[in-house]
Amino acid sequence: MGKVTLQTVADRVGVSRMTVSNAFSRPDQLSAALRERVLAAAAELGYVGPDPAARGLARGEVGAVGLLTGSLRHAFTDEISTRFLGAIAEELAPTGLALTLLPASGDAPGAGEPAPDPSGSLPRSETARAPLAAGAPAGSVALDAAIVYSCDPTSPAVELLTRRRLPLVHVDQPPADGVTGVNVDDHGGAHAAARHLLDLGHRRVALVTTGLPGSLRGRTIVEATPAELLAATGAHAPHERLRGWLDALAEAGVAPVVAHQPDSYVPTEEPARALMALDEAPTAVLCFSDAVADGVLRTARTLGLRVPEDLSVVGFDDNALATRTEPGLTTVRQDVREKGRVAVDALLAAIDARRAGRPPEVGSTLLPTSLVVRGTTGPPRDPGRRTA
């Protein structure tokens, strides 16, 4: 029982291959009666429908959009990423488009190194896992468009997508020429958060940031000038949040202490412990994410500090944790659903444009953030002990 193709069915019914194709893909192109006969024959022969790969090639459209992100591990661990993916998926559902998660890590071979000499030809036994990867240059999947979310813009994967001339939408990425961007006002949100602390009277403020490169990471407390910090922070969201904090603090003449935490989505004790061990411990901490804030909160409790009396804490994102902490976490809210919605809308528009032969209209969206004041912030115990 060999392959069943359009031709098989066509021969069976005694019509042309085109007619069978139409029976499946363009019902209005043949009489209902014939269509029934074709469908019946197809069912009988076990023909399921046009082969997606072939159809994709012929049509120039495959029915799937890609999502490239820095780390899939992160994407499924961090609540915000997860919610974003969920929003994308849901927004895509009614269009019938599938969402293809692109493998991020591995540098895409493509035109890369000529595979370091297979050293001998093992006789194709052991159809091990390697061949799988070798077969298809990791991540070269047929796509109609793609979303690039929180990636290193210089990574080979991003570059590959760009050169493939796919309609692209950048989300949480630094602005790029000719590409539609969807961003959140991280700077504004961070600025508001810092401003909030300053307004409460805090002058000894700490930041817990993330995403620093090797040179500065490793040490929990980071000794670097704001400019150095900014320059070293590659990822877009961390960069913008950092910039927002620093701008607000600088406006008030406050120089923050900076702690670093490699993983932004896992609560840990290190940053808070290091900060509170300082000679002049901060009275408030601005955290890169709610998860980080949660770690700080727990550590504060462990250290016997009361929040917000002894320490104020501000998070970022307003995730599910934020309402679960005791007291509720003051944080900066971003609307992740909306981010997904806007991104998908832009993507669909780009696909439409391409299909119509129009040039894509690039534009960028900046979604608002808002400060949500709950219970983890309050005035410092001894404001201005060293007010300049």
Added chain:
Amino acid sequence: MGKVTLQTVADRVGVSRMTVSNAFSRPDQLSAALRERVLAAAAELGYVGPDPAARGLARGEVGAVGLLTGSLRHAFTDEISTRFLGAIAEELAPTGLALTLLPASGDAPGAGEPAPDPSGSLPRSETARAPLAAGAPAGSVALDAAIVYSCDPTSPAVELLTRRRLPLVHVDQPPADGVTGVNVDDHGGAHAAARHLLDLGHRRVALVTTGLPGSLRGRTIVEATPAELLAATGAHAPHERLRGWLDALAEAGVAPVVAHQPDSYVPTEEPARALMALDEAPTAVLCFSDAVADGVLRTARTLGLRVPEDLSVVGFDDNALATRTEPGLTTVRQDVREKGRVAVDALLAAIDARRAGRPPEVGSTLLPTSLVVRGTTGPPRDPGRRTA
């Protein structure tokens, strides 16, 4: 600047198309020198590499595996699903295969109704969103294999995949002939959980389950015999968990009260409120998931009940919440990472088998569960007030 294909590059360099193809896909088939020239010419012409759709068709392998699941919304909301997806993605990463999330909801057209007469031929203006869906029979995407996770086995989407003869792996699905299955010992875990409560002396036990169909849902307290309940519970995991509880309770001659909660991953107050309002309120509650248990716990607190003194609570899954509740949640642990690992291994094996022309070896795996006793369970306040 028209399309750049292999031929374009071949002409430019003055070699055959095959040679260019080899330069990209099989470096060992031509001299390094020539390969360099080809690659250079390709770069110059802006040729990025073989078109994935065409390559997919020619090779019969596209470099992507699908994931079909009941509801993508659920998949990205429920922590367990999310972790499972994450595990899949991570496990897949080193192979270079992409993961395609299949749109679940919509019934797959394919051989379905002959689209209700488009009534007139609007002249292809208005390239609206609809065509997107119409164009590609929702979900007919090129795939090398697929995972079916927590789906209604009779849904058209599952049926379609099956008929497409794709290598398939079923996860959290009822056993199906000829398909590799990966399951968790939900029955055993639930049984152990119920046994634990019985051993502590509980006799008035409640269940909070999920996934009941319209006929029984709506009412929070479900009046139905165990047999009816089981028959009505379609989804595999809820069915097995329910069966585990009921078996253990029946062995001890205990008849449980049953409450129902539509969404298993959102904590709500309803089930607990309804249960505790009963004449003979339960002294212990077995919950379908940790999220449900969290809702019960919170409600208990609201009602002024102490846990575990006044009420014992058992969850299921051992998710992140379980260690965050106060006291820690007694629950049944399943190893989601392992589930993902096993599923992907099976999938890769199936792909290998197909590639080698071997028939797929179907087999099923049952992963263990284990009861994790924390602080939410203890002996009932007045054991055996009505011990039979």
Added chain:
DNA sequence: GGACCCCGCTGTACCGGTACAGGAACCGCG
């Protein structure tokens, strides 16, 4: 010095569809 072999490249035959431009039959109409 001829047989043999390996290397490096090419030609041909697909992979399984779809778009589009016909063309035959049929219809109503003046």
Added chain:
DNA sequence: CGCGGTTCCTGTACCGGTACAGCGGGGTCC
């Protein structure tokens, strides 16, 4: 009865690659 307009179906020409057999030329082997 001829004519324009439908309605249905078919033929041809791709879509952009890859597999595989084949073939000339420069060794090596004896």
